[in-house]
Structures are given as structure tokens and as C-alpha cells.
Amino acid sequence: MRWIVTCAWPYINAVPHLGTLVQLVSADVYARCMRKLGEEVLFVSGSDEHGTPIEVEALKRGISPKDLTDRMHRYFCKLIDLFGISFDNYTRTESPVHIKFVQDFYLKVQKNGYIFVEESEQLFCPEDEMFLPDRFVEGTCPYCGYEKTTGDQCEKCGRLLTPTDLINPRCAICGSSPKLKKTKHWYFDLPRFEGHLRSYIEKHEALPQNAKSMSLSMIDEGLRSRAVTRDNRWGIPAPFPGSEGKTIYVWMEAVLGYVSAVKEYFERRGCPEKFDLFWKDPDTRSVYFIGKDNIPFHTIILPALLMASQEGYVLPYNVSSTEFLNYEGDKFSKRFRRGIWMDEALLLLEADYWRYYIISTRPENKDANFTWEDFEAKINNELNDVLGNFVHRVMSFLASRYNGIVPNADLDEESSDFLERCLEVAKRSISYIERFMLKEALKEAMSIAREGNRFFNEREPWRDVKVNRSRSDTTLIASTQAVKIISHVIEPFLPFTAEKLWRMLNLEGDPHSTTFDDMRIMLRSGHTIGYVKPLFEKVSAEELKTRLERIRREIKSEFLLEETS
Ligand SMILES: [Zn+2]
Ligand SMILES: [Zn+2]
Missing domain, CATH: 1.10.730.10 (Isoleucyl-tRNA Synthetase; Domain 1)
Structure with missing residues (x-):
């Protein structure tokens, strides 16, 4: 059996906290175990670096999004290494292989008849003079009534949304209420896969119950076409004829990274033909370690895209999702500095x-x-x-x-x-x-x-x-x-x-x-052991907290480990 082991691509607008580590370590445990069972394993992931939050963050810092993600990606690679996450390929969505793969992929999907163009009215902020895709809009979720949801997905109920779904929409930059304005976008015809998706999910025994029931109820409610393009500058240029100036929606390209990362791995090693062996052979199983909010992208969007390409890709074998990790009874929060960040953790303990x-x-x-x-x-x-x-x-x-x-x-x-x-x-x-x-x-x-x-x-x-x-x-x-x-x-x-x-x-x-x-295999009699020393030392919560406070006081750099190493 061949395995593609992956975890959700970390979004690198900031140094990740311990919550991100849950998926990284989980996937790593699985990949290491399969290797030790003698299976053929490819463990891949990468930095997810496009989309509005990074654009907004770069804007705030007065640097280009690419400068921001170059630094973040480099730093993140170092953290991954120090945490012992044994990726065979940890890449990024700015990788030329990924960019070309995504563009070719969508041209193929268009050629197969699953992309259509539609003019629609989108939310536009007159103050900022720009369209407001995804997280540039905040408002109330029409399904569960959560008042601070964003225009891409409801944080509370997990439903996928489009900005115009929101009740009482507000511009996330300036807070003013947006106007509707005409624009043209390319859409993925998701509803045409309802039947296939339903039977894939129902028949798929390895999929856990929570992922199954969540996905099936979304199909029952009726799937809607998903916009593939965005009026953003930062992202992969849309390849469709007439789509100049638009980019591919970050969610619709990062999921394809699971495929392109494998392609990149084998191209780099000079055996590109092995790519098909991994992604198109029924003896390959792909497993995904993700947070529960990501389930629909892995049980609905990704399989539908793979089907739409008609390239014979294997569909996800298992989606192992986890709930959230909180910190002292509350959510991790960068703004309130509540939590522990991955680099801080390493400064405290191995x-x-x-x-x-x-x-x-x-x-x-x-x-x-x-x-x-x-x-x-x-x-x-x-x-x-x-x-x-x-x-x-x-x-x-x-x-x-x-x-x-x-x-x-x-x-x-x-x-x-x-x-x-x-x-x-x-x-x-x-x-x-x-x-x-x-x-x-x-x-x-x-x-x-x-x-x-x-x-x-x-x-x-x-x-x-x-x-x-x-x-x-x-x-x-x-x-x-x-x-x-x-x-x-x-x-x-x-x-x-x-x-x-x-x-x-x-x-x-x-x-x-x-x-x-x-x-x-028994150790032989007469075998001499090496130098013996204690494996661990005891810790004190009070002392660790004090040390953490001192680290935060004394190290001003955003990249803690760069300043201390
Ligand atoms: Zn909701
Ligand atoms: Zn605005």
C-alpha cells in the first residue's frame, strides 16, 4: 500500500500557536508509524500564503505580500524542523510547480465543461474602492445567526458562505456598509457532482462518522456553485481567457497543493513518472489531518475537483479531523497575546x-x-x-x-x-x-x-x-x-x-x-550499552510561566528564534 499523508496547509500570516501543532504532530505520528510498518509513505504539506488575510497584513506592515510570506515561510520551515515534523516535502503555494499545476488544472476542468462565467453583483466598498471578497466582509450567518461571521465560512456552524449571504454585511477594513457592484467571475459547477459525491461519501467506510454526516447534510441542503476567481491582486493569476487581472480563490487552489506537492517532490528527484503511481493508482490512500472547520473542503470541494479534472486521481481515503485546542479555558488570541506560540514553546522546552x-x-x-x-x-x-x-x-x-x-x-x-x-x-x-x-x-x-x-x-x-x-x-x-x-x-x-x-x-x-x-529481535548477551542519562526533567508551571513572561519582555523580534540563535 502507498500512502500520501498530509495535514492542512498552515496559513502563514503570523507565527502559528500550539493549536496548529495539533495537526502537524498528528500527521507526523501517522506518517512515522506507516514508515515503520514498512509502507511506502509520502508526507507532504506546505505554506498557504495567498488570500485576503495576508494581503491585509502586508498592507498594514507596508511591505509586499511576497516579502511577508518569504520571511514567514523560511521561519516556519525552521519551526517544523525543530519540532521533528518529518515531511518529505514541505512546500508553499508560491512554488512555480504549484502555480503551473493549478492553472493547468483549472483549464482542464474548464475544458471538461465544469466552469462557467457569470456576471454578478458583488459587495464593493466605496470607501476603500475595492471589491470585498471573503474575509473582507463581516456580518451575521444566515444559517445559525452568529453575528461575527466572515464572508467565506461561518466560524460557528462551519457552513460555507459567500459574502452576499451575510445579513448586515460590513467592510472588514473600514466598517462601512458595502454597495453591490457588477463584476464577472468564473465558477466551478459543484452541484453537478452531488450524486457522485453522495455515493462516494456513503460508500466510503474509512471516513469517520462526523465527516460523513456533516458532508451529507450539506449535500441534502443543496450544493452551490463556487467562485473560482477573485478580484484580488495577491494570488495565482486566473488562467481563463478573459480573466486577466483576477486571481484564483485561495481556498480553491491551496487544496490542490496536496497533489502538486507530490508532483514537485518527484520532479525534484528526477522521477516525475512516479507522480501517477501515487496520485492515480487505486493502491494509494491519501489521509488528511485537519481541523473540523476544514471538513467540507476535504470531503466535498477536493473530491469534486478531482472528479472534474477527469485525470483519474484517487479520492481522499480518510479525513481525520480534530476539535479545537483552547488555552486556559479560552480561545487562542494573538491580539490579547493569549496562548503559547510555536517558537516560544521551543524556547521553554524541547x-x-x-x-x-x-x-x-x-x-x-x-x-x-x-x-x-x-x-x-x-x-x-x-x-x-x-x-x-x-x-x-x-x-x-x-x-x-x-x-x-x-x-x-x-x-x-x-x-x-x-x-x-x-x-x-x-x-x-x-x-x-x-x-x-x-x-x-x-x-x-x-x-x-x-x-x-x-x-x-x-x-x-x-x-x-x-x-x-x-x-x-x-x-x-x-x-x-x-x-x-x-x-x-x-x-x-x-x-x-x-x-x-x-x-x-x-x-x-x-x-x-x-x-x-x-x-x-533480542539484544545479544555481551552487547554493551551507551552512555546513560535521564531522558526528561520535571517542570514547574509557575517557573515556565515566569520564563515565558521574561522571554516576551526581553525579545522584541517577531522571530524569536532568529534573535536567540
Ligand atoms: Zn453559521
Ligand atoms: Zn471599506
Whole structure:
């Protein structure tokens, strides 16, 4: 089986906060797990850099949108790297490959008869002398009555909107009420795919229930044609004859990045023919890690576009959506500086602390809430006291009492049962990942260390080592092997910790490219382990908060890590 693993393309108008990390880390866990299962995996995403919010932000700073996204993209690549997100290709929507792909794609869709042109009246701000697409308009949602919705999608109920749907529309720049003015736009004939979409969604067993029911109810309400073009300057120039001066709507091109990023990857590696193998072969499965507000774009718009191209692209296999991550009971807010940003997080602690927290509180069925107290508890009581403690006890015992050499002894019944249990749990953890239940998977992985602590306590090797050496030998063999199992099972979640364990165990190769099968292979007697040191340190919520405040006071640059490195 071949896999295309992706996550929503981060919108880079600002440095992302921890909420963005939920999808990045989730997709990374999945991609790493599939690689270790020996599957062929391509993990792609990129910076989403067109559209009105970036145009507005650049306007405010007095720089060009391209200057803004060049800097942001560069910085974001660095953050991704530091968080250990193992993309095979992290690209951007300004990539020439993407731009050409999108233009050719829409010309094909037009040729196939699914694009039509219509003159319509659009909202126009007389004050700012411009049309007001998408987020340039605010108003009340006609479906749920939410009063501060924007003209592209309702933040509250998730419905896709067009600016003229809004009740009491206001210009988002100056607040005045817009007028209607005639303009010409190119539309994608979405309603013609209602039947196909319905059967794709109904028959698709892998799609989770929430994505299914949300999408089907949208189809029941009736789909509407979606404008492909916008009266924006910043974006991909629309390719249609007569569309000069217009750009492709950001939402209608960024979703195609999943396809173009794969194309770019293989072109760069000099084997462009492999692109078809990934995107047009029924043995490929594409999976998407997104926020729940993005579901319609991945279950309706993307599949419909892929169908409309008549290129034989495989349709999305699964859409794993999460609810929102809040901060101390409230939404993250840049304006009120409420939350933690990705770069700040790295200045406080290494990536694996955050990766652990993100997955162990992953908002799978309901919103999750970051609190410093909860963070402290999870890091100290789980990561440190369970995982860190087990590894340290075993490895330092082996180092001090056995000169770091794995002894030679046969396993007794108790210790071979213990190892069987560890392997069982490992298998369960992996199968939870395959079923997109990452939180549960991490819990299972951690329970190996929990079992390990219990085993080590019950066996009391510190007594045996003097009076019953062969029993203590057996205990150490089994416990060290459990550490090896952990170094595999934990790799998708905590890749940096897996590397540390790998070095501590003094294994060949690395934990990323070695498959899960390797965990069954016993460490040889006589094998010498490496240097042993603690994996984690305890944290204090109060101290972390104080340090964060100091960082914010002292570092004035928007790009924290550039100033400190
Ligand atoms: Zn609404
Ligand atoms: Zn205005």
C-alpha cells in the first residue's frame, strides 16, 4: 500500500500557536508509524500564503505580500524542523510547480465543461474602492445567526458562505456598509457532482462518522456553485481567457497543493513518472489531518475537483479531523497575546515535551483545554515518572552493576510473559494509530513503561544481584529488551526521545528507518550499552510561566528564534 499523508496547509500570516501543532504532530505520528510498518509513505504539506488575510497584513506592515510570506515561510520551515515534523516535502503555494499545476488544472476542468462565467453583483466598498471578497466582509450567518461571521465560512456552524449571504454585511477594513457592484467571475459547477459525491461519501467506510454526516447534510441542503476567481491582486493569476487581472480563490487552489506537492517532490528527484503511481493508482490512500472547520473542503470541494479534472486521481481515503485546542479555558488570541506560540514553546522546552502533551490531550471528540497545571501534571507524572523513570532505573542499573553489558541467561516464565505482554501492548498501540486514535495509542505506548516499572519492582534485582545472580540477569535482559521495545513504539510520538534511547542502547542505524519488526529481535548477551542519562526533567508551571513572561519582555523580534540563535 502507498500512502500520501498530509495535514492542512498552515496559513502563514503570523507565527502559528500550539493549536496548529495539533495537526502537524498528528500527521507526523501517522506518517512515522506507516514508515515503520514498512509502507511506502509520502508526507507532504506546505505554506498557504495567498488570500485576503495576508494581503491585509502586508498592507498594514507596508511591505509586499511576497516579502511577508518569504520571511514567514523560511521561519516556519525552521519551526517544523525543530519540532521533528518529518515531511518529505514541505512546500508553499508560491512554488512555480504549484502555480503551473493549478492553472493547468483549472483549464482542464474548464475544458471538461465544469466552469462557467457569470456576471454578478458583488459587495464593493466605496470607501476603500475595492471589491470585498471573503474575509473582507463581516456580518451575521444566515444559517445559525452568529453575528461575527466572515464572508467565506461561518466560524460557528462551519457552513460555507459567500459574502452576499451575510445579513448586515460590513467592510472588514473600514466598517462601512458595502454597495453591490457588477463584476464577472468564473465558477466551478459543484452541484453537478452531488450524486457522485453522495455515493462516494456513503460508500466510503474509512471516513469517520462526523465527516460523513456533516458532508451529507450539506449535500441534502443543496450544493452551490463556487467562485473560482477573485478580484484580488495577491494570488495565482486566473488562467481563463478573459480573466486577466483576477486571481484564483485561495481556498480553491491551496487544496490542490496536496497533489502538486507530490508532483514537485518527484520532479525534484528526477522521477516525475512516479507522480501517477501515487496520485492515480487505486493502491494509494491519501489521509488528511485537519481541523473540523476544514471538513467540507476535504470531503466535498477536493473530491469534486478531482472528479472534474477527469485525470483519474484517487479520492481522499480518510479525513481525520480534530476539535479545537483552547488555552486556559479560552480561545487562542494573538491580539490579547493569549496562548503559547510555536517558537516560544521551543524556547521553554524541547519539542518532545510539547509533542507528548499535544497527543495526550489531542481534541479527538471534544475541544481540549491547555492549562499550565495540566501540562505540569502530564509531564511530571507521566512522561518523567513513568517513562523516564523506568528507562533510567533499568539502564543505570545495567551500567553500574553490569558494566553496561547485557548478561547471558535464559528467560524464565515470568520474564518471557512480561515481554510477550509488552509486544502485545505495542501491537495495540500501532493498531490504534492505524485507526487514527492517536491519544489511545500513546496511552498504550506509555503503559509498556508502566508494566516495566511494575516488573522491575516485583523482581527486585537489587536483592538478587548479590544472592541470586542468574535471576537478576534474567530481570535485566527482559527489562533492557522492554526499553528497546519502547524505543520503537514511542518513535512516532517522541522521535527525539527515541533517538536518545537508541544511543543509550547503543543500537545500529536509527529508530526512524528501522521497522517495528526489529523490536522482536533480542539484544545479544555481551552487547554493551551507551552512555546513560535521564531522558526528561520535571517542570514547574509557575517557573515556565515566569520564563515565558521574561522571554516576551526581553525579545522584541517577531522571530524569536532568529534573535536567540
Ligand atoms: Zn453559521
Ligand atoms: Zn471599506
